[in-house]
Amino acid sequence: MKRIAAVLAGLMMMSSPPTQATPFGGIGGSLGDLMRLSDARTRSISPENRTGEKGRGGMTPLAEGSAREAARELGLGWKVNPYVMIEPGETVVLGTIDGPGVIQHIWMTVTGDWRQSILRMRWDGEDAPSVEVPVGDFFAQGWGRYAHIDSLPVSVNPGSGFNSFWPMPFRERAELTLTNTAPERIQVYYQIDYALTAVPGDAAYFHAQFRRVNPLPYKEVFTIVDGIRGRGHYVGTYLAHGANSPGWWGEGEVKFYIDGDDAFPTIAGTGEEDYFLGSYAYLSRHPDGENRATDYTTLYAGYHQIEDPDSDVDQRRFGQYRWHIPDPIRFERDLKVTIQSLGWRGDGPYLPLQDDLAAVAYWYQAEPHRPFPPLPDREDLLIDWTAPLNHLGKLGEIRLEHPPGDRYGTDPRALLDGETGSGDPGDGRWLGVEGDDLVAVVDLQATRAVQEIAVRFLERRDQRILHPAAVDILVSADGKAYESVALAGEPEAGRIRTFRATLPHREIRYVKIAARNAGDHAAQPAWLLADEILIR
Known part of the structure; x- marks a missing residue:
């Protein structure tokens, strides 16, 4: 009995409030703190009270307010500077x-x-x-x-x-x-x-x-x-x-x-x-x-x-x-x-x-x-949602075997800039060669793990722009010995075709695209237009 009484007395002492409660500073936001009074002073800063001073909200003169036109009929205090x-x-x-x-x-x-x-x-x-x-x-x-x-x-x-x-x-x-x-x-x-x-x-x-x-x-x-x-x-x-x-x-x-x-x-x-x-x-x-x-x-x-x-x-x-x-x-x-x-x-x-x-x-x-x-x-x-194409080729350098023609884009970097073209060959995102094959070599600047390579071509027969007769995608570790990679099925039909190869995550540095021109090189030379070489 004495032991039980001692335990009960101890529990009562533990649960009793202290003789002098610690003042609550108002810091904390638990549900249990909401009932506690505090000497903390609440303030708020907004464009309507840039200093947070007591009793100074909504005092921006109409002439100085960011929304003065909207508040011009109501005047001071009516959402003049929100x-x-x-x-x-x-x-x-x-x-x-x-x-x-x-x-x-x-x-x-x-x-x-x-x-x-x-x-x-x-x-x-x-x-x-x-x-x-x-x-x-x-x-x-x-x-x-x-x-x-x-x-x-x-x-x-x-x-x-x-x-x-x-x-x-x-x-x-x-x-x-x-x-x-x-x-x-x-x-x-x-x-x-x-x-x-x-x-x-x-x-x-x-x-x-x-x-x-x-x-x-x-x-x-x-x-x-x-x-x-x-x-x-x-x-x-x-x-x-x-x-x-x-x-x-x-x-x-x-x-x-x-x-x-x-x-x-x-x-x-x-x-x-x-x-x-x-x-x-x-x-x-x-x-x-x-x-x-x-x-x-x-x-x-x-x-x-x-x-x-x-x-x-x-x-x-x-x-x-x-x-x-x-x-x-x-x-x-x-x-x-x-x-x-x-x-x-x-x-x-x-x-x-x-x-x-x-x-x-x-x-x-x-x-x-x-x-x-x-x-x-x-x-x-920057986060670009208009051209969110992001791939390893953007880090690389590119060399073309044949110079691009003057009618469309002439900068080889257009093939690595992340910008994809529309059906309009004049939209500034296509690069073309006339009468020649398109042969491009991309140096990724370092050995990288690559699992996919793709290149897109445009066809507009009314302007002698043809899809390539064939596309070969090749990879190399040293830029000397290249290995051809099989295309992943036939490219989808349509004005813009994507030729794609998938790899078992090869570690490579160089990518070569060889696209054969489908036109008659002598009598009726055709254009080859590509907008992006995608390397991922």
Whole structure:
């Protein structure tokens, strides 16, 4: 009995409230915290209140408002200045906040190319930004097209409502800017919601960094983030994966190198789709009985974007995210995160891929942090949906055995520029030779794994433009000894025909296309017009 009484007394002491409750600073957003009172002061910055000051919202004079024409009959206070315009090359300060405090929510919608608008955040007067990411990628919209996300820290809603709920503490000052690197001006609506309150001593600072490589060099891994120094924890990954070759692309492992790991990491995953909490190529059975990749968006992980064109040449594009909120990756000194780009060879072994990979890494750490690597040049950030053809030949050099004629395009690079032509031979995307065979040699500049080669030809008999009488596709490792590769069946009928060869993932450097002119070379010479040599 005495033992039972002692246990009950102990339980009562453990469950009793402390004699002096710790004041609640308003930081945190759990459902259980909503009942607690706090001395935190709520503020918000938007174009209608650029400073966030109390009682200063909606005061923009009509003559100065961005929407003054729409509000001209209603006047002051009637949605006079709901957005800002950012000119090409201009950086606009979205907000500066004197601390201490925490940013709790950011909403914005941005026009234009989201890859060319760069979001930066700085804490406590630092020179190097702690966040430097294209705005679309920051909100897991790296392909520049809307994709719904319903997750805990990031929500993206129709038609392009970007929301971040990552808590972002600061002690002295916060500054958020947006830079327009595009040649056209953009329109930005936004709101930054924050609390002015004491920040706990153990609160780390929010960071996000962007990287892109296209294509990934053969047999190299993609670095999601490196150079993190200090103490902190990794909380998320967004990956925009563009498949530059046919077939499955998601076998690569994600690896975390923690606190001095060298050749081998502490954490090694089992595959790309596994890391993003899916499995088996994201396949599920659909109502028609077919197994197909299925998108999903959940609190902590998603395969939320599938841009899988119904085409034999366009790049397939995917978006995936993984938030380490219940399971942050903690580090004391340093952190590096990588992912392999890996598929399957037709005969079973793994195939190192040369894909288009762009990622955002999200983490918290104690300041100071190391400056980030420079962002890619503007040209290397661009996402082109008008000509999304992406292949290994774009990295190569080309030589023609016979010079092109003057009537159509004359630059041999037209055969490797990723631009496909229409049925109009004068659209600027076709290259032609008259009366001769078209013989082109492509040097890929390095040994690469190739599984498909294709070339497209146009026919317009009314203009003496004929399909080739025959096409031979040859490959070589050294540029001297060439081997002919069998065509994969007959080319499809139509004005534009694609001649295609598939390989068992050969490691080659040189590709030769030999197309025989079908015209009478003497009496009635014909044109041969090609628009692209596709090498994947």
